[in-house]
Amino acid sequence: MAKILRAALIGAGIMGLNHARVYSEMDDVELVAIADVDPKTVARLMQRFRVRGYTDYRELLEREQLDLVSVVVPTEQHYAVVCDTLRAGVATLVEKPIAATVAQGAELIALAHETGVLLTVGHIERFNPAIIVLKGQLDHGALGRVYQITSRRIGPFPSRIKDVGVVVDLATHDLDIMHYLTDSIVVKLHAEIGRRLHTAHEDLLAAVLRFENDVIGMLDINWLSPNKVRELSVIGERGMFVANYITQDLTLYENDLAPYGTEWPQAALMGVTEGRMIRFKVNKKEPLRAELEAFAAAARCGGPAPVRPEDALLALMVAQKLVESGAYGETLCAVDDHGEVWEPLQPRRRHLAELEVGAIA
Incomplete structure (x- = not known):
């Protein structure tokens, strides 16, 4: 049987909740942790999905051994969070747009190449x-x-x-x-x-x-x-x-x-x-299920990205x-x-x- 991949979610708004739901339904992925700045949201999702919860995503990255992570935070936070997930060596799917600016998006792509970590973008259509x-x-x-x-x-x-x-x-x-x-x-x-x-x-x-x-x-x-x-x-x-x-x-x-x-x-x-x-x-x-299945498959074998970050930057x-x-x-x-x-x-x-x-x- 294939290894069960350990997944986490950063950002538990409406779309993030859907990511959590789909991960929890996948046979080859285990949702192990979520992070959100709202303590009430964290407590609620910890109970619903039986996962560990954090109000600081950096603590999540330090404590958890992860194979992949979904970043579903507001656009203005994409750059900072994805920089940290890539430096932590975790395959990352960030919801579109890739970043708040073209310059930030280009830097994320460069960092993904530098670290050799999979980066893809949630262009769900x-x-x-x-x-x-x-x-x-x-x-x-x-x-x-x-x-x-x-x-x-x-x-x-x-x-x-x-x-x-x-x-x-x-x-x-x-x-x-x-x-x-x-x-x-x-x-x-x-x-x-x-x-x-x-x-x-x-x-x-x-x-x-x-x-x-x-x-x-x-x-x-x-x-x-x-x-x-x-x-x-x-x-x-x-x-x-x-x-x-x-x-x-x-x-x-x-x-x-x-x-x-x-x-x-x-x-x-x-x-x-x-x-x-x-x-x-x-x-x-x-x-979304098809997207996350493709992401998990890419994380398992090391790529290629289901949606190239260069396409998202374009x-x-x-x-x-x-x-x-x-x-x-x-x-x-x-x-x-x-x-x-x-x-x-x-x-x-x-x-x-x-x-x-x-x-x-």
């Missing part, structure tokens, strides 16, 4: 079964050439979010998925942001992005809607995929004039008309550029006249080039 099936379909050319990706992530204002706005809290989900599905990087963006209810940060985003492979991205994100919507659409030569993150449904609306196998130039001349609607079989599963960087664009009313371009790109994009560009070379070989 990567583990949504509908997105996994969609990625497979796109990789096999189900849409032919992809034109546009639109993400709509709207809902009521979450009073628990105090330290960041809707762009860093929500748009990072969609930016990561857009990079993941397109295998490309953003080279140009324009954003409009608004602050209607939040007292310190933006709670409304409408943005347009252009990717290096000429795909157009659109973001409709807010904390102002009474109903919760989590939906992604991908339009291409052969039709449109629509993925519902909440129900984990995936539907293809075919372009009847460009069936699978039709070459792009011919399809361009034929135009677009309504074809079949196909609902794909998706084996539904809680994304999502954070583009999110911050969106805030900058919205604040100053400017369209921002990632590539200058010499072909150089924003610094956090460079590792992603090299990674994509390596993948392309590997595919050719």
